[in-house]
Amino acid sequence: xxxxxxxxxxxxxxxxxxxxxxxxxxxxxxxxxxxxxxxxxxxxxxxxxxxxxxxxxxxxxxxxxxxxxxxxxxxxxxxxxxxxxxxxxxxxxxxxxxxxxxxxxxxxxxxxxxxxxxxxxxxxxxxxxxxxxxxxxxxxxxxxxxxxxxxxxxxxxxxxxxxx
Numbered sequence: 500x501x502x503x504x505x506x507x508x509x510x511x512x513x514x515x516x517x518x519x520x521x522x523x524x525x526x527x528x529x530x531x532x533x534x535x536x537x538x539x540x541x542x543x544x545x546x547x548x549x550x551x552x553x554x555x556x557x558x559x560x561x562x563x564x565x566x567x568x569x570x571x572x573x574x575x576x577x578x579x580x581x582x583x584x585x586x587x588x589x590x591x592x593x594x595x596x597x598x599x600x601x602x603x604x605x606x607x608x609x610x611x612x613x614x615x616x617x618x619x620x621x622x623x624x625x626x627x628x629x630x631x632x633x634x635x636x637x638x639x640x641x642x643x644x645x646x647x648x649x650x651x652x653x654x655x656x657x658x659x660x661x662x663x
Contacts, residue, residue, distance in 0.1 A: 509545040517549050524555035529604035533559035534572055534597035536585070536610040537629060538655060557601045562593060562610075572596045584624045585610035587641035591632040598634055608632040614649035627654050 509517065524531055533543045543559030546552055560571040565582070568574040573596035582589075594608025611629030627646035632639055646654050 521549045530557045532601040532603035532606040534593040534608040536563045537613045557603045587630045590630040594632045594634040613651045613654040
């Protein structure tokens with residue numbers, strides 16, 4: 500018999516982290532928004548799987564296209580002209596804009612390239628690379644995750660996990 504994959508959502512391994520995030524946000528009366536691209540709404544969905552998410556989750560924007568980035572993340576003509584691909588700075592700016600629009604305490608931002616193919620120059624996309632930012636009024640933190648694979652579905656799952 501072939502092993503079966505577990506397609507439960509969110510994965511069981513997420514639940515302790517989601518419980519911790521929910522508890523921290525509730526205990527400080529903080530709110531959270533999400534600006535995501537390559538995870539396609541899965542970060543928001545994972546957060547919404549927590550009972551009582553409405554106490555801290557104020558909304559999420561899937562800003563996968565330049566049109567959605569203009570409308571939901573405050574992109575300008577200058578952003579479009581200067582766009583070269585996902586970077587920690589770009590993800591931080593997406594998260595800052597969505598946090599401000601949603602008037603949230605924090606915003607998680609994510610953008611990357613899931614593969615299997617990526618555009619060539621002048622874009623700097625690396626299949627399997629995702630940039631993540633968490634922003635607040637006080638500052639931000641970023642992380643770059645490289646999976647080392649060019650398989651779209653695997654990269655989306657790994658981007659969601661924030662793991663190399």
